[in-house]
Amino acid sequence: MFKRCRVLIQPYADARFVSRMLTSALAWLLVLFSAASLVEPLAGRLAMALLMPLLLLGSLLVLLCVACMLYAPLAWLWAAVGSSGAAVVRVSNALCIERPGDRSAFPLLSLTSARLARSGGEVALKTDDGDVIRVRVDDPTDAERLIGAIAAGRAQGTWSVRLYDDLPPPLRRRLFVGLAALMSLICWSVLDPDVALSLGVVTGASAWGLAALLREGSAQRVLVAGSDGLSLRDDAGERFIPYACIERVDETALGVALVLAGGEEVPLTIVPPQLLRDPSETGLSMVLAERRREHLLALLRERSGRGAPEARRAGALLERRGLPARAWRAALRCLVSEAGADYRTAKLTREQAFAVLEDGGAPAELRIGAALALSASRDDETAARLRIAAEGCASRDVRLAIEQAAEGEIDDWTLERALSSSTAGPAAGALRATAPAA
Structure with a gap:
């Protein structure tokens, strides 16, 4: 936590969005105008009927262009000025900027760029959508502390980072636009300039859309x-x-x-x-x-390769052994005992069940079984540890299964999906090896 920092937030994301809207609207207006220029001489008497939808759509685009033209300068001016003031900067599951009467939060995953001012007293953080957060720090070493906290920060029990492709940008879009320009030049030599220009614009727009659909490596x-x-x-x-x-x-x-x-x-x-x-x-x-x-x-x-000794000993009692979800739940309902095993039936202590649940290297089957066994306890500590264990799962299917098991109910479809998404590794055999002594 960094106290008494002066923070300036510049919401460039809104300004960029409005500018993109304006550019797109103008481009589509040009495409509609070009399409109308081609339809009118070819359609004859049906020209007005065919042009009416284009005129209505063009009118809506004109209104959108006017609204964006009026708002865009204000958005860029507001982003350049920003909102500043003394604030507390906190890194938890997000970068939180807390000011009197206001609190802003930026996901840690969205922070992709950082710069230190030449004076050494200000850190400029940039999000992937364009927002800029400028934090003035007392000591240049605080800048690296802030960066370290952002790099190691967790969100909902898991740690996330963006992945990139070490490949040059795809050339398909440039190729299609180049072909459209070549077609315009060819049409210019054999057709009227207006028709050639209209064909070039329509072809260029089609090429751009096709390239956007076929672009590679763009998914986040x-x-x-x-x-x-x-x-x-x-x-x-x-x-x-x-x-x-x-x-x-x-x-x-x-x-x-x-x-x-x-x-x-x-x-x-x-x-x-x-x-x-x-x-x-x-x-x-x-x-x-x-x-x-x-x-x-x-x-x-x-x-990697981690496994808790308690989890290895307790694993055998939590195995499903081919039972349906309902029968497995019933078999686990009375498995956990505070006193441990008696001389008749092998049982688990709460800590043994928690050891399996909180061991990330344990097979999903055993962790879900531990959650089902612990779900009979309704105290606050058990509920909190069950929630934390579910939030710490990177697999969405396993997280959902543990969340359902924590409530004492899990359906066959959710269980099978969680088990199929989690491949059993070497730790699985170790976890099934032995049961706690009776």
């Missing part, structure tokens, strides 16, 4: 590290990698490379490649990226 990729493993997420879905499946972790120039059981190598690029290509984007931006890489390496080295 995120790595989420939890107590159970790593989750690689993008628009296409999620891939979960348990820590037990990671055989080796190698440090690379731009991140880390995971070598999984079976020999598969998964590169994780954390340092944005443009930082190395653009000399102006150095300084604290590189420090932030390096700190995030160091934190990921520390997490992987700490958690």
Whole structure:
């Protein structure tokens, strides 16, 4: 926490959004005008009927352009001036700026750039959507402390970082626009200039839209590290990698490379490649990226191959053994006993069940079973530890299953989905090896 800092927040994201709206509206107006120029001489008597929808849409675009033209200068002026004042800067599950009567929060994952002023007393943090947060610090060393806190910060029990592709930007969009320009020049030589220009605009717009649909490497990729493993997420879905499946972790120039059981190598690029290509984007931006890489390496080295002794002893009693979810829940309902096992029936103590639940290296089946066994207890401590264990899961399916199990209810579909998304690693065999002595 940094007290009595002077903070300036510049909301450039709103200004950029309005400007993009204005640019898009003007571009579509040009496309509509070009399409109308082509339809009118070809449609004959049906021209007015065909042009009416274009005219209505064009009128709406004109109104949108006027509104954006009026608001855009105000938005840019407000962003340049910003709102400043004394504030408390706190890094928890987000970067929180607390001022009298106002509180702003910026997700840690969105903070992608940082710079230190030449005077050494101000840190400028930039989000991926353009907002700028300027924090004036008393000591230049506080700047690196703030960057370190952002790099290691957690959100809802998990740690996240953005992943990048170490590839040059795709050339498809430029290629399509170039083909559109070439077609316009060809049409210009055989058709009227107006028709050629209209065809060029329509072709260019179509090429731009097609290139946008086919662009590669543009989806935002995120790595989420939890107590159970790593989750690689993008628009296409999620891939979960348990820590037990990671055989080796190698440090690379731009991140880390995971070598999984079976020999598969998964590169994780954390340092944005443009930082190395653009000399102006150095300084604290590189420090932030390096700190995030160091934190990921520390997490992987700490958690890979980890397994709690209590969890290994308790695992056998929590196994599902092919039972349906309802029968498994009934078998686990009376398993946990404060006094432990008696001479007739092997039972678990609460701490043994918690040891399984909170061991990220344990198979999902045993962790869900521990949550079901503990769900019979309704005290505040048990509820809090169940919630924290669920929040620490990187796998969305396992998190949902533990949340349901904590309530004492879990359906077969959720259970099967959680078990199928979590690949059993070497730790699974160790956890099933023995049961607590009766």
